[in-house]
Amino acid sequence: MREELCKALLTRSENPNMIFLTGDLGFMALEELEKKMGPRFINAGISEQNMMSVAAAMAYEKLEPWVYSIAPFCYARPFEQIRNDVAFHNVPVKIIGNGGGYGYGVMGPSHHAIEDYGILLTLPHLRVIVPAFNEDVCPAINAAGDLDCPVYLRLGRGENEDYNPPPYSPWRKITDGNGRVVISIGPIAGSIIKPLLLLPFNIRPQLWIVSELPIEYNLPPRELMDSIISIRKVTVIEEHVSHGGLGSIFAQFLLKKNVNIDQYDHCYAIAHHFSTYGSQTFMRKQSGLDVDTLLGKII
């Protein structure tokens, strides 16, 4: 999604108030943006705590700061700066974390972000946007930029080859069928779309993607709730730990709404550490988030 990100930010940078701060990331990806933005493009160096507080102050001064780094370096390292300076002050800093989930694969757990939105959603005012497809990046950037509050964008790698997704929206129905209801977040949904489309309608799961949290700001559509009430079987898929993730969030939502169902399953990132290391595909398999395992659970 980095290519799409650069294009989206280039357009966004027409706004003279936009400031882009990077924690020394962007080589062979953001040079064009750097060239276009000039002094408004700031490589803040390898000092994410300072970068976040600087961005908070810039937002306070009515500029539009965007902060960019590898995902854990822009939410875990400067968490207190996000908490105290960004969220407590409710200033609209936009935080872009690249490589959400196991995106950095064999680089190891220090570079993985499988607890990001769960942690950040504990903070006041903070909203989360997770594009699922490369095509989502531009509208997601605009959606984040237009919100007058802090936003965390979790970027990954689009996995929807040969599939043309519906236009970006906080909730989207991707496949229809009489199978169970599946709700997913982020690019991992793209990995199962093609196999699902090959299934007969009577057993094909109804796949939905949510891209914005917390869901209280964008409630699940009536059609989705009707499907859950009639089908009564729900699976949530996410490349995030169980605690604080979409699975917990949606289960609590159903409980609050007194929606009775027969089965609620959750496919999630099991651990930061396994006995060996590997690519994102490998790490997902360790967590049971690979395509075959997911299909076995939802069909």
Added chain:
Amino acid sequence: MLSTATLTKARKRLLQMHFESGVGHLGGNLSCLDSLLILYHEYLGQDDRFVLSKGHSAGSLYIVLWSLGVLDDKSIKSFHHDGTLLAGHPPQKTIPGIDFATGSLGHGLSLASGVAKSNMLNKNSNKVYCLLSDGEWQEGSTWEALIFLSHHKLNNMVVLVDHNGLQGFGSTHDVASMNPLHKKLEGFNVDLSVIDGHDLMQIRSALSKKTEKCHIIIMNTIKGHGVSFMENQMQSHYLPLNKKQYLLAVKEIETG
């Protein structure tokens, strides 16, 4: 110009506020009150900003705002009580003149740098002032901010360091010595001044200095300044005054 009478009145009001609320942290408030009063009364412009990085000196800031008529006696009386706006550390967006809530050390210099960089990008001449403690230089984020403000040549920024030599559980020298602090800062692209932080003329002189770079003023101060039995005492970091101590402290302030 700040009068001696106003200064004395502010010192007494600070003592009274802390005594009536049963709150300690007086030592670090008395060490920076003089410079804060001069800054707010004589230098801080309408569109300038101030960041209290050493948020535990909120009492001094409240008293300075009281001395300017921003806060009234009713507000001051509510200090530290349930339902107050005057918390133990500066609150956000509720008191005119306080832009940033602080409390956790190591945030203020970055916030001030963000304001200064914004002013540069917006091509305005507003200034930003920031007050840090000396112990706060043990926070890594403070050094990140120093690297940033130095690299970006933020010459619209003045940093005051309340160098009173005492921190939470010992002297800064005994806990994690950086003495002499100015020697550590000399290698950065900043202008440095070292002054007596209780000499009003030296404070004025430093704040009036025209510099090409960010100006860092290290103020050698005394924790508990002006009250003999509090000066340079660790207890003054935490303990509130009892009635006898309070009356004695007021008498010492009055007699100078």
